[in-house]
Amino acid sequence: MTQGKVVRLYGYYRDPGFLERVMGSLRKLWVDVEWIQARRVDDDGLYEVLMELKETKNTYLAILNLSKMVDVDRVEILEDAKVISHSFDNTGNPSQSDSNDGRVIIIYVPVFSKVTGYSWGESYSKDIR
Amino acid sequence: MLPSGARLVVDALKREGVSTIFGIPGLTNMPIYDAFLEDLQNGELRHVLMRHEQAAAHAADGYARASGKPGVCTATSGPGATNLVTGMVTAYWDSSPVVAITGQVVRSVIGKMAFQEADTPGIFANATKYVVQVKNIYEIPLWIKNAFFIATTGRPGPVVVDIPRDVQLEKVDDVKWPERPNVKGYRPFRTIIDTVKIKRAAEILIEAERPIILAGTGAVWSNSTPEILELSELLGIPMVSTLPGKSAIPHDHPLFLGAMGYYGRAEASMAALESDAMLIVGARLSDRTFTSYDEMVETRKKFIMINIDPTDSERAFKIDVPLYGDAKVLLREIISAVRLIGRKKDNTAWIRRVKELRDYYSQYYYHEEDGKLKPWKILKTIRNAIPRDAIVTTGVGQHQMWSEVFWEVLEPRTFLSSTGMGTMGFGLPAAMGAKMARPDKVVVDLDGDGSFLMTGNNLATAVDEHIPVIAVIFDNRTLGLVRQVQDLFQSKRVVGVDYGPSPDFVKLAEAYGALGFNATSYDEISRSINIAIKENVPAVIRVPIDKEELALPTLPPGGKLKQVIVSDPRKGS
Numbered sequence: 001m002t003q004g005k006v007v008r009l010y011g012y013y014r015d016p017g018f019l020e021r022v023m024g025s026l027r028k029l030w031v032d033v034e035w036i037q038a039r040r041v042d043d044d045g046l047y048e049v050l051m052e053l054k055e056t057k058n059t060y061l062a063i064l065n066l067s068k069m070v071d072v073d074r075v076e077i078l079e080d081a082k083v084i085s086h087s088f089d090n091t092g093n094p095s096q097s098d099s100n101d102g103r104v105i106i107i108y109v110p111v112f113s114k115v116t117g118y119s120w121g122e123s124y125s126k127d128i129r
Numbered sequence: 130m131l132p133s134g135a136r137l138v139v140d141a142l143k144r145e146g147v148s149t150i151f152g153i154p155g156l157t158n159m160p161i162y163d164a165f166l167e168d169l170q171n172g173e174l175r176h177v178l179m180r181h182e183q184a185a186a187h188a189a190d191g192y193a194r195a196s197g198k199p200g201v202c203t204a205t206s207g208p209g210a211t212n213l214v215t216g217m218v219t220a221y222w223d224s225s226p227v228v229a230i231t232g233q234v235v236r237s238v239i240g241k242m243a244f245q246e247a248d249t250p251g252i253f254a255n256a257t258k259y260v261v262q263v264k265n266i267y268e269i270p271l272w273i274k275n276a277f278f279i280a281t282t283g284r285p286g287p288v289v290v291d292i293p294r295d296v297q298l299e300k301v302d303d304v305k306w307p308e309r310p311n312v313k314g315y316r317p318f319r320t321i322i323d324t325v326k327i328k329r330a331a332e333i334l335i336e337a338e339r340p341i342i343l344a345g346t347g348a349v350w351s352n353s354t355p356e357i358l359e360l361s362e363l364l365g366i367p368m369v370s371t372l373p374g375k376s377a378i379p380h381d382h383p384l385f386l387g388a389m390g391y392y393g394r395a396e397a398s399m400a401a402l403e404s405d406a407m408l409i410v411g412a413r414l415s416d417r418t419f420t421s422y423d424e425m426v427e428t429r430k431k432f433i434m435i436n437i438d439p440t441d442s443e444r445a446f447k448i449d450v451p452l453y454g455d456a457k458v459l460l461r462e463i464i465s466a467v468r469l470i471g472r473k474k475d476n477t478a479w480i481r482r483v484k485e486l487r488d489y490y491s492q493y494y495y496h497e498e499d500g501k502l503k504p505w506k507i508l509k510t511i512r513n514a515i516p517r518d519a520i521v522t523t524g525v526g527q528h529q530m531w532s533e534v535f536w537e538v539l540e541p542r543t544f545l546s547s548t549g550m551g552t553m554g555f556g557l558p559a560a561m562g563a564k565m566a567r568p569d570k571v572v573v574d575l576d577g578d579g580s581f582l583m584t585g586n587n588l589a590t591a592v593d594e595h596i597p598v599i600a601v602i603f604d605n606r607t608l609g610l611v612r613q614v615q616d617l618f619q620s621k622r623v624v625g626v627d628y629g630p631s632p633d634f635v636k637l638a639e640a641y642g643a644l645g646f647n648a649t650s651y652d653e654i655s656r657s658i659n660i661a662i663k664e665n666v667p668a669v670i671r672v673p674i675d676k677e678e679l680a681l682p683t684l685p686p687g688g689k690l691k692q693v694i695v696s697d698p699r700k701g702s
Contacts, residue, residue: 012314014261017250024255045313064440070259070279071314120283120316121439121453 067118141273155205157232186216191562207245222549258286278310282317320454331466337406347411356460524580554583638669
């Protein structure tokens with residue numbers, strides 16, 4: 001278990017303003033971000049954004065707001081997620097180091113069994129065990 | 130001749146049914162002006178040259194609210210675009226569909242602090258429902274279509290389309306007009322007819338001892354006034370509204386109590402508190418209507434909420450029956466369910482109680498004072514002087530609060546006010562937009578001296594372009610609402626609010642070429658309005674108000690509805 005909520009967001013990138021607006025939705029409700037990873041998923045501009053949000057009384061509302069932001073297809077809460085960190089060195093090989101001296105890159109991987117998704121006013125639940 | 134990007138902009142707007150554009154030209158939106166010259170000459174388009182871009186956005190907003198169709202404005206890059214911000218965020222907070230076309234510097238210099246460059250996408254990202262910067266000429270037809278789609282579907286809202294000047298000047302030989310919008314990552318909210326929930330809502334309303342209906346902005350946009358009235362009459366349910374929801378309910382309906390909330394009618398707020406079931410139609414539970422969520426929860430009433438935006442039911446407190454979608458459709462379903470189940474109770478006692486509340490609080494409202502014009506009576510005088518279907522707008526301040534309490538809306542979509550953002554200066558340009566949308570209607574801006582002066586320069590536009598609106602200025606020579614809070618709740622430390630004698634509103638109006646009246650009696654107000662309507666030209670009617678006049682009812686800052694103040698606390702009990 002992590003302290004925050006691990007969230008996966010899928011949305012369509014038009015320009016970097018996409019990420020700016022995702023962050024803006026969180027900023028407006030004073031929801032802090034522990035870590036964030038994002039990547040392009042396909043040639044259609046679909047992006048996947050993974051992040052851990054600090055749990056506050058506004059976090060759920062922020063997730064709902066994200067789920068109705070233009071360009072966002074859906075937002076999923078990775079329920080009961082446990083975050084495992086993996087460390088790699090500059091050659092791409094696994095490393096034992098977790099220092100922040102710039103020699104290693106640390107990737108966060110959520111481990112979860114259930115997803116609760118929100119998309120433009122509709123919600124769904126998926127057990128993925 | 131190959132069409133330019135600017136030509137495509139104009140044609141795309143016309144394809145969306147646009148006939149009026151409010152704006153100001155500058156270097157980077159100039160190609161659009163050049164492109165629509167012939168459209169203006171042949172009468173296919175009308176351009177209204179505003180005197181400030183904020184007013185262009187308010188005018189487009191007023192046009193949208195009065196007509197139910199999106200309003201369009203345009204501005205150049207840099208200061209032109211940044212001047213739009215207040216108008217666009219005002220439309221955003223009040224869910225009004227406005228589409229703004231902004232010029233942008235040429236692509237090669239974007240981001241390099243070019244002359245009159247502003248980061249329009251960055252600036253509007255959190256001030257509108259959506260902003261898009263068009264990257265090339267081929268994107269224009271689709272993104273203009275998409276802008277109207279986004280602005281008018283789901284919760285309506287403003288959209289900015291930012292187009293670099295060189296994109297406007299590009300030429301294309303093969304125009305592809307999209308048949309339908311295509312916005313990846315956007316879906317209008319669906320109307321979900323859940324028969325179990327509909328039946329439950331009907332049962333709650335039928336079984337309630339003290340049911341009430343609260344109408345908000347969504348009731349206006351969904352045109353659900355007939356359904357609200359039908360349900361109210363079917364079960365004998367009293368109605369209240371939010372401030373913008375005033376525009377949904379005819380105030381001469383015997384079951385309507387007025388707007389509830391911070392500066393609302395005390396009887397409406399009290400009835401809302403005393404009710405044991407509340408049907409909320411198209412209201413987002415703002416802190417202006419429900420000043421304390423705890424206070425509402427403590428009443429233990431059942432809440433049924435109809436909202437186009439499903440997330441609105443999650444923001445404040447637990448809603449027993451949330452219904453998502455178009456209010457008109459869902460109300461029809463509830464009415465059918467009610468008819469099927471049948472009425473079981475007689476609400477006579479509750480209606481009698483509501484009438485008691487109305488009678489009780491009336492004693493505080495309608496006072497005369499020698500030598501002073503009272504706001505309630507001024508508004509009654511204006512109401513009697515203009516047609517039932519006349520449209521009124523307001524600025525923001527005490528006059529707006531007086532209008533909230535005393536203005537009698539008699540037809541839907543005839544009360545337009547900046548209620549979410551509380552933007553001073555909204556009244557005059559919004560009135561001009563409303564008049565452009567509904568030229569057959571008398572349009573009156575109920576304004577304050579402080580509010581009017583924020584966009585009053587647009588009176589020049591009203592005169593030049595023959596947009597005959599009437600501005601009634603409640604002139605108390607102070608920023609009255611702020612003054613009132615300082616006076617009542619900040620130990621009478623009145624600071625930074627009082628104006629001197631400038632300007633003379635009559636001379637100001639005349640300088641612009643409008644009619645100017647100094648109305649110092651109710652008769653003069655009535656007469657001035659009659660003359661202004663008859664002359665059919667823009668007019669300013671200045672009405673003197675005592676600086677000490679309060680906007681009541683009110684609450685102490687942060688107060689609950691129960692703490693309502695209905696009489697002047699400076700005069701003792």
